[in-house]
Amino acid sequence: MSSSDLLEKFGERVGYTSSDMKQFDEEDPRVRHIERLSQAAAKFSIVAEVVSAKHCNTRHEIGDKFVLDVDGNFITRLCPKRMCIYLISQLAVPVALINERLSEGLDPNRIHFMRYVKCPDVGVECGGYGETMVKVSVVPRDRLTGSVSG
Numbered sequence: 431m432s433s434s435d436l437l438e439k440f441g442e443r444v445g446y447t448s449s450d451m452k453q454f455d456e457e458d459p460r461v462r463h464i465e466r467l468s469q470a471a472a473k474f475s476i477v478a479e480v481v482s483a484k485h486c487n488t489r490h491e492i493g494d495k496f497v498l499d500v501d502g503n504f505i506t507r508l509c510p511k512r513m514c515i516y517l518i519s520q521l522a523v524p525v526a527l528i529n530e531r532l533s534e535g536l537d538p539n540r541i542h543f544m545r546y547v548k549c550p551d552v553g554v555e556c557g558g559y560g561e562t563m564v565k566v567s568v569v570p571r572d573r574l575t576g577s578v579s580g
Contacts, residue, residue: 433465440464463533470500470532475571478521478564481546484553485560488514496564497574498525500532508574517562520547524566538568 431439433456441451454461480494490510496518497508502525504513524544531538546565552558 431468433461436465436468437461440468459533463529466533466535467500467529470538473571474500474532474538474568475505475574476500476502476525476528476566477569477574478518478524478547478566481563481565483560483562486514486549486562487559488512488517488562490514490517490562496521500529500568502526502529514549514562516551517549517564520549521564521566523547528566528568541566 437451437454440446476498478496478498480490480492483490483492483494489512494510495508496510496513497505498521499505502521504518524541524547527541527544528538531541544566546563548561548563551561553561
């Protein structure tokens, strides 16, 4: 599928008007981004796995997995039933970094900044309540399992 076909399909999906579509040209980095992410979408998912959890009010536990598509949408059937807003909000930067690497044709698992993220709670020892940390990675979609806890 050509870049212009992918852009048109994307535009239809998100509701772009013809005026909106005129904002793109073939040199626009957004076109490359759309093209490369559409290629990656069928191959990869983003997984944030809990690697430490202590006194978590939502009761996240080590091994819990949050699964997202490469666009950053949660695949809810593969996520815990309860998800802490304070923890999942921390995924915005690593998902953006992964998106950027995918759109540049780079290995998305080679991010070094924010590969691990924690909820902003500092833990009971520092005047908070608990703390949870996840490791973010990109995995082939065929390696995902349907088993989640939560």
